[in-house]
Amino acid sequence: MKTRTTRSALSAALAAAATGVLIVGCSAAGPAEIDLGDGPAQAGTVKEGALDGVPLTFVSWGGSFQEGQMEAIGKPFAEASGAKLLEDGPTEYAKVKAQVDNNSVTWDVVDTDVIWAQKQCDAEDGLLMDIDTSIVDLSKVPEGLAGDCYVPAMQYGYVFLYNADTYPEGPTGWKDFFDTEKFPGKRAIAGFEDVGPGVYEGALLADGVAEDELYPLDMDRAYDKIDTIRDSLIFWKTGAESTQMIESGEADMALVWSGRGYEAVKNGANYRPVWNQALVIHEALTVPKNAKNPDAAMAFLNYYLGAEQQARLTELTSYSPVNVDAQPQLDELGTRFLTTDPGIAEQMVSTDSAWWAENYDSELERWMKWLQG
Known part of the structure; x- marks a missing residue:
């Protein structure tokens, strides 16, 4: 992956504090240099320590699903990358718009409804960044689940x-x-x-x-x-x-x-x-325009899409994985509700x-x- 440079981590920390987000163990820091490694992106991986000390805020809908996202993906990503991963929520589109319009973005990765995300992709003044495929590997994402400005968060x-x-x-x-x-x-x-x-x-x-x-x-x-x-x-x-x-x-x-x-x-x-x-x-994972650490956010998306991470997320939440190689270990009831199970998937109808x-x-x-x- 390409070597990139983030904006000031201090700016992100101050902006997050202004919205009431608690940063645990995060101290002010100058501009952070991010080296995500060489070669093509590979879903589910991040270079060890590549984001050491970089603040990153993940936003979702709360409840057991967000807990599962953090357990299966957020915490392991922070441990591997060194990022100072924060949580906020629930997702509110008015807040995304206000942050982007005022160039004061404190939400780096946001779980959204896919229709809202698609509207942003289609609009000339959309609120979301295009997905950087030099950082995000989409090769294992099922066909039709990713858009120009989002990747799938899960499917059901x-x-x-x-x-x-x-x-x-x-x-x-x-x-x-x-x-x-x-x-x-x-x-x-x-x-x-x-x-x-x-x-x-x-x-x-x-x-x-x-x-x-x-x-x-x-x-x-x-x-x-x-x-x-x-x-x-x-x-x-x-x-x-x-x-x-x-x-x-x-x-x-x-x-x-x-x-x-x-x-x-x-x-x-x-x-x-x-x-x-x-x-x-399916739901979408997105990165707002003017995000302070866009490459770090893209690295999070890439890690999120890994087969191991997706299998674990399914085991914790019952929602189906968005990596074709994921093999969650479920009991009989869980398998009966796994929409990627071939016997179920072949019966279902795609939506537009x-x-x-x-x-x-x-x-x-x-x-x-x-x-x-």
Whole structure:
């Protein structure tokens, strides 16, 4: 990898302190010279001590997932590289914009929604740096998961689960999700102020649209189909609430993030996932423009994408790896929710983040009006 020079580590430390981030054991330092080594980048590696004393702030969504990210990747990266790795969160896009616009960036690596990240890639005044592929090795990232200004943070399924006590025979696909005569009962879907892949694709697949003809989405047709089950819908607004609706039995079927479904089943809910045409979703890791230590941030991304790191992250969080060589060691239940398992992966449908990024604003407005009835 190329030898590069960072901006002042002192500036980063002062900026982080100004936002209330606690820097443990980090003292002021002058400009740091970074030597990331020679030769091509290799995912999962960083030159020993290359970032000695360089402050770097990692931002994610909090909770068990961020804890897993730090345990599987953040702490080992800091130990190997010598970086002074800090945590902050949760991710807030308004804060990213304010930092970039004011040239006072204190967040170096930020876990974001992939649609938001794609919007930044597409915009002339986007808030994110392009990925430096001289530092970040993307050769082991599954096709379609990386963008010009982001790499994948993890991938998961957007899948519906059903109550096996209510439906002993079980629904087998989206057509059954929308069939309230054959499968009466409540369906839980997301009902918060956001929009993206999910029930719309499911509605079109249930209505007979072929997988390879989903995009561009015919949203008029999707809403017509969703309207047919509106009286049977209930809405969750947080991941925790979606898990609770399954565990309590409030929802007979629930369209949820696979990690939340796994959590509910692990806690004893007798629900089963339907992987047939479930949706592949992923999150993004990004570096804001004007980051004080961009090369160090890119080195973190490169380390994050390693097979060993990804396997460990999956073992800790249940979310699927974004390195094709990762081989997480999971129990039987974990394997049943591993979306990269060949038997599951072959059933799933890819989603188009570029289409959603282009149409996000108009579709969000439409969704909010629909929710209000």
